[in-house]
Amino acid sequence: MALFKLTINNRAYSADVEGDTPLLWVLRDNLGLVGTKYGCGIAQCGACTVHLDGKAVRSCVLPVSSVGKAKVTTIEGLSEKGDHPVQKAWDEVDVAQCGYCQAGQIMTAAAFLKEKPKPTDEEIVGAMSGNLCRCGTYHRIREAVKVAATKSN
Amino acid sequence: MSTFNQTSRRDFMKLAAAAGGGLFLGFNWSDTTAAPVVVDADQIAAGSVKFNSYLSIGSDNIITIVSPNPEIGQGIKTAFPMVVAEELDADWKLVKTVQGNLDNAQFERQVTGGSGAVPHSWERLRKAGATARHLLISAAAAKWGVPAAEITAADSRLFHKASGKSGSYGEFAEAAGKLTAPADIKLKDEKTFKLIGQSVRNVDNKNIATGKPLFGLDFYREGMLFAIIQRPKAFGLKLKSVDSAAAKAMPGIVDVVTFENSVAVVGKSTWQCKKAREALKIEYEKAADLESSEDHNRIFSNLMDNGEATVRRKNGDVDAAFKSAAKVIKAEYQCPFLPHSPLEPMNFFAHVREDGVELVGPTQTPDRARGEAAKITGLPPEKITVEITRQGGGFGRRLSADFAIEAVHVSKLVKAPVKVIWTREDDMTGGIYRPAVRYRFEAALDKNGEMIGYKLRGVGINSGNPTREDNFPSGSVDNLLIDSVEHKSAITTGPWRAPITNFLAYAEQSFIDEVAEAAGKDPVEFRLALLEKAKKSPAGEVKYDVDRMIAVIRMAAEKSNWGKKKGVHQGFSVYFSHRSYVAQVGEVVVEKGKPVLKNIIAAVDCGIVINKSGSLQQVRGGVVDGVGHAMFGNMTFKGGTPDQSNFNGFRLIRMNEIPDVDVHFVDNGISPTGLGEPALPPAGGAVANAFYKATKQRLRNQPFINEDAFKGIS
Numbered sequence: 001m002a003l004f005k006l007t008i009n010n011r012a013y014s015a016d017v018e019g020d021t022p023l024l025w026v027l028r029d030n031l032g033l034v035g036t037k038y039g040c041g042i043a044q045c046g047a048c049t050v051h052l053d054g055k056a057v058r059s060c061v062l063p064v065s066s067v068g069k070a071k072v073t074t075i076e077g078l079s080e081k082g083d084h085p086v087q088k089a090w091d092e093v094d095v096a097q098c099g100y101c102q103a104g105q106i107m108t109a110a111a112f113l114k115e116k117p118k119p120t121d122e123e124i125v126g127a128m129s130g131n132l133c134r135c136g137t138y139h140r141i142r143e144a145v146k147v148a149a150t151k152s153n
Numbered sequence: 154m155s156t157f158n159q160t161s162r163r164d165f166m167k168l169a170a171a172a173g174g175g176l177f178l179g180f181n182w183s184d185t186t187a188a189p190v191v192v193d194a195d196q197i198a199a200g201s202v203k204f205n206s207y208l209s210i211g212s213d214n215i216i217t218i219v220s221p222n223p224e225i226g227q228g229i230k231t232a233f234p235m236v237v238a239e240e241l242d243a244d245w246k247l248v249k250t251v252q253g254n255l256d257n258a259q260f261e262r263q264v265t266g267g268s269g270a271v272p273h274s275w276e277r278l279r280k281a282g283a284t285a286r287h288l289l290i291s292a293a294a295a296k297w298g299v300p301a302a303e304i305t306a307a308d309s310r311l312f313h314k315a316s317g318k319s320g321s322y323g324e325f326a327e328a329a330g331k332l333t334a335p336a337d338i339k340l341k342d343e344k345t346f347k348l349i350g351q352s353v354r355n356v357d358n359k360n361i362a363t364g365k366p367l368f369g370l371d372f373y374r375e376g377m378l379f380a381i382i383q384r385p386k387a388f389g390l391k392l393k394s395v396d397s398a399a400a401k402a403m404p405g406i407v408d409v410v411t412f413e414n415s416v417a418v419v420g421k422s423t424w425q426c427k428k429a430r431e432a433l434k435i436e437y438e439k440a441a442d443l444e445s446s447e448d449h450n451r452i453f454s455n456l457m458d459n460g461e462a463t464v465r466r467k468n469g470d471v472d473a474a475f476k477s478a479a480k481v482i483k484a485e486y487q488c489p490f491l492p493h494s495p496l497e498p499m500n501f502f503a504h505v506r507e508d509g510v511e512l513v514g515p516t517q518t519p520d521r522a523r524g525e526a527a528k529i530t531g532l533p534p535e536k537i538t539v540e541i542t543r544q545g546g547g548f549g550r551r552l553s554a555d556f557a558i559e560a561v562h563v564s565k566l567v568k569a570p571v572k573v574i575w576t577r578e579d580d581m582t583g584g585i586y587r588p589a590v591r592y593r594f595e596a597a598l599d600k601n602g603e604m605i606g607y608k609l610r611g612v613g614i615n616s617g618n619p620t621r622e623d624n625f626p627s628g629s630v631d632n633l634l635i636d637s638v639e640h641k642s643a644i645t646t647g648p649w650r651a652p653i654t655n656f657l658a659y660a661e662q663s664f665i666d667e668v669a670e671a672a673g674k675d676p677v678e679f680r681l682a683l684l685e686k687a688k689k690s691p692a693g694e695v696k697y698d699v700d701r702m703i704a705v706i707r708m709a710a711e712k713s714n715w716g717k718k719k720g721v722h723q724g725f726s727v728y729f730s731h732r733s734y735v736a737q738v739g740e741v742v743v744e745k746g747k748p749v750l751k752n753i754i755a756a757v758d759c760g761i762v763i764n765k766s767g768s769l770q771q772v773r774g775g776v777v778d779g780v781g782h783a784m785f786g787n788m789t790f791k792g793g794t795p796d797q798s799n800f801n802g803f804r805l806i807r808m809n810e811i812p813d814v815d816v817h818f819v820d821n822g823i824s825p826t827g828l829g830e831p832a833l834p835p836a837g838g839a840v841a842n843a844f845y846k847a848t849k850q851r852l853r854n855q856p857f858i859n860e861d862a863f864k865g866i867s
Contacts, residue, residue, distance in 0.1 A: 035364015075364030098226025099361035100545030136777030
């Protein structure tokens, strides 16, 4: 066990865990940030997506020891009032069915739109195909990313 | 995590009452014919009035409805209150829904399954809303001294035009609560619906998009322990011995306990438990055959020819029909086992105390969890509470209570609150799959291409009856025999979204396509002719609505411009399941020599559509689910052990693989008949038949990706 100091959503946290513990489980089990979801544990589904210095990463395969000084953003910290353009688009388009994968979808979309504010349809599909949605809300995810792109401009 | 158990609901009622009174309307969920009864808050608080669910209107104008059925993504937490609000003429912005917990005394059928939540509750929800509206109007009539008939209601307000008086529902809630509810209440004419049929956003959208703790896996309790369980690695093995010394010595591990064939590693975090589980040394012994997929294929072949079949339906003289046939068509179809793969893996919280049990988690059947907990602990059911969380998908997997049972066992053994968590590997390899089935279809055509005989034999592994003997084409063929054989296996199976029909529909609708081709007839016309026959001179009982089926077929044909699109290969499919009717046209285009599924047009008759947005997505999602699993879903076994254990080996459909899905609803004013499942079954057939048109190769086995037609195509 070792003490890890983390900057998450612009707040300082510390967790006394083994260094190989994935950031996902530190967020969930130790820090009470349960918006980041566990889906597969092997970076196949994207439910656990968070931002590390603004880039989308899979927290289920990211050992806490490798986070270092990087700034972590989780779904809870994507916006203060839940009004990030992507979050608003997700509501407008009424994307969610069960909703379990959507935090990961939103984090993936937000990081993607930061890099590519005016994506083509093909680029959206390319960026979002790494995230699984078992309910099959893909049509609406695709549409919501487009809607969000118009909002952020 | 909000808790809303028996005690706290009473507190909620008391609070609501203390906050200025209000109207509490209980309505009987178990009996459509029973009139809702108004009770005062104190009666509810004392628990002395026997109702199943509650609609409340506070003096603050907030209307609350407790929804008793689990929300797994089918949208009832939005649709239920829409129905109440419609009859109530409520301002939708002021309606709140609360998830009810398990309460046998108050609710009935707290189940999410069989696409039955809305059909089951439709009348009751409407009556609850209409009764409250009636009482509010009565209270206003008394206060204003005007005839009730002159009062109108809209957007949670009451109006009397002649006197110019108006007031909010909240102002009249207390007075209305003291009135006696009428025994009989007139419901709205469906044609006047304002809210029903509109697109209303999921009531939990904001909570979902901001990562609020909604799901079972998000439930944490101070002092709670975690448990990761090692189950036998192969179906057919049982536990012989456990050496847990190394695991127990690992950091964070509190205990290792054994029950039945399971070994639970209990500790202070998920990760610590997961790592310690790897240090367990367990010996197993054989308790049943350790079957491989090759064994299953042998079993299918053997039982297909030699099995002792159970006759499911028989009409006319099949042997004579086949003897006199001008042409006989015969084909076999096969579908593999499938895991459900809800994205939230199985998990459950249990706290077993001396005097009671607290259960919290995602379950489609909370009553089953309670019953099992009662058996294990010996405590009476009334000492066991079940809080139902939002669920990260279900697809039938959460109809089983195995994971809740585990939590009860572990909590009882370690005498502490425990959360059992399944890893994805546990979830995929831990059993309860869609059964694997092989079908043999035979059709006899006369010289005019009329189907005079039809035979179906289904051989399933732990499938129960793998046929739906009264579904189409039964009733439309004079000589028909449907039978089945079941092989019992150690591999556990259970309901999977649209049980049986999720693969039977594909096989049957593909075969009907083969028969239509052999008869030299258009697949749509061929189906319509059969249905006309079922209508005019039915063979035995017809247990589906022929007219509704014809209507969706015609609608899908029209919307898809059937048979008239150049360069587009269309495949047709239609199916009746869970009371609803869905026809689909798959469209395949050949691009650079590769067949690509571009579009699916769906015509849906689920009766009245409550929430247009939710319903549209339910159909699209069902089609994506059906297409994805037909294309890619495959679970195979070696020596009783699944070959696939996570999403790297088991392929789920992704965004870059989906077709467009055009959805069209039939507007016929029939009461809602269910939508969680019916869009899925026809999808596989529409896809297979469209690919056939493009490639001239039949797709007779799922997953399609392994078929010859797809060789070299990823």
